[in-house]
Amino acid sequence: MSKKMYTRLFRLYPSRFRKEYEGEALQLIRDRLRDETGFMKRTRLFWDLAADALAGLPQAYRNSYAPTEAASLSLQTEGSPSFKVLDEQPLGRASILLGGSLSLATIVAFGFLLSRSMARLPVPGSNGRMSPIEAVVERLNRATTPDTPIIGPEEASGSTSVGASQRQPLPSPAAAASTSKSHAPAILPGSGNVAGGQNHIVSIPTQKPNERSLYLTAQLPAGEASAWRGTLTDAFGRPVRSAEIHLIGGHGELVVRTAADGRFAFSELMSGDYEVVVVLGGREVAQTKAVHLSATSSPSRLTLASGGRLLVSRPGKLP
Amino acid sequence: MPKRKLDPLPAAAFQIMLALADGDLHGYAIMRQVEEQSGGRLRLGPGTLYGSIQSLLEGNLIQEVGRPADIEVRSERRRYYRLTVTGRKMARSEAERMADVLRVARARRILRGDYV
Numbered sequence: 001m002s003k004k005m006y007t008r009l010f011r012l013y014p015s016r017f018r019k020e021y022e023g024e025a026l027q028l029i030r031d032r033l034r035d036e037t038g039f040m041k042r043t044r045l046f047w048d049l050a051a052d053a054l055a056g057l058p059q060a061y062r063n064s065y066a067p068t069e070a071a072s073l074s075l076q077t078e079g080s081p082s083f084k085v086l087d088e089q090p091l092g093r094a095s096i097l098l099g100g101s102l103s104l105a106t107i108v109a110f111g112f113l114l115s116r117s118m119a120r121l122p123v124p125g126s127n128g129r130m131s132p133i134e135a136v137v138e139r140l141n142r143a144t145t146p147d148t149p150i151i152g153p154e155e156a157s158g159s160t161s162v163g164a165s166q167r168q169p170l171p172s173p174a175a176a177a178s179t180s181k182s183h184a185p186a187i188l189p190g191s192g193n194v195a196g197g198q199n200h201i202v203s204i205p206t207q208k209p210n211e212r213s214l215y216l217t218a219q220l221p222a223g224e225a226s227a228w229r230g231t232l233t234d235a236f237g238r239p240v241r242s243a244e245i246h247l248i249g250g251h252g253e254l255v256v257r258t259a260a261d262g263r264f265a266f267s268e269l270m271s272g273d274y275e276v277v278v279v280l281g282g283r284e285v286a287q288t289k290a291v292h293l294s295a296t297s298s299p300s301r302l303t304l305a306s307g308g309r310l311l312v313s314r315p316g317k318l319p
Numbered sequence: 320m321p322k323r324k325l326d327p328l329p330a331a332a333f334q335i336m337l338a339l340a341d342g343d344l345h346g347y348a349i350m351r352q353v354e355e356q357s358g359g360r361l362r363l364g365p366g367t368l369y370g371s372i373q374s375l376l377e378g379n380l381i382q383e384v385g386r387p388a389d390i391e392v393r394s395e396r397r398r399y400y401r402l403t404v405t406g407r408k409m410a411r412s413e414a415e416r417m418a419d420v421l422r423v424a425r426a427r428r429i430l431r432g433d434y435v
Binding site: 006010013017020021024025026027028029031032048049051052053054055056057059060062063064065066 | 374
């Protein structure tokens, strides 16, 4: 009776498995029926057979049932590429899992990078470079400022003073105009010409007034941009490394971190009054009242004094 | 491909390999041996037994052998299986892996010292 039941269950198995092992399986059941007598053992046997018939199914379907001759043949031709096996195999669970987790990791990494670069935006110039948006704003800002000095190309190539060496030549039509008529700056229309030292400095209103007002309403800082750099030391003159120096001014807050030798540099800084705050290990350790900062050639020296005071020596003066 | 089916090695397959470690056995003898060495906990039915045997054959961990000469004629229809060298190596590495786990379990005081 249990044999009949098992034969029915056995039909669920792959045909190649049945062909290979049906006789053996029935023999095993016969052996167990012979050896396991008594109500308890028989009940257990039936339960075993029913559970086993279902539990053994997945493995029976995973096996490939390749004949042994084919196996030895494929071993012989192992050196040459063969797609025979792959063709028959469905995509494995491990492959799907690997692919899924790899793509997930890529997405997470991408998102992480994206959020990091976004997080840096509010601290402009902290890494010594301008973000693309800031660069565009900077150029627009310069172009709209009515008294932006423009230097003729031949003078600009020879001059390093005036503090304009950091600026790029303006790609505006006015620049082209000054290029073509640089020998006669006085006759430029609407120009309030100024001669500065040995350089010909000509200021030209480059934009229409309505465009200018548009940029002004955006409340962008329109001052002298300059760099400020220096060294942070403790009271004994030893350099302080990896301290954050915050400049808090009317335009917002700028942050840089000191290098191993205590040096720091703010690359883009508007002249003005700033509070200087030094943060070490997430704690404010020293701060100053407003200090006037502007373009300077000599580096400043910040000293952490007792009582949370910060001494600033030789802050730059306006040239 | 067969490697993946046996990695990780299923308990039934490992028990069959252990049963064959002492010598060649046929299916029913393997089943009895496994039942004995697992303290009656694991009774392999035909589906699990021959499914595992087929996997082990495809993985070249066991092989089918001819009937031993000293077996009486009554059981001549049975197939006998033998552990291959690869199979013995794999069974050993699996047992070592389990021994490592056992060592950790003892170090964490889950087991008392009277085991193994």
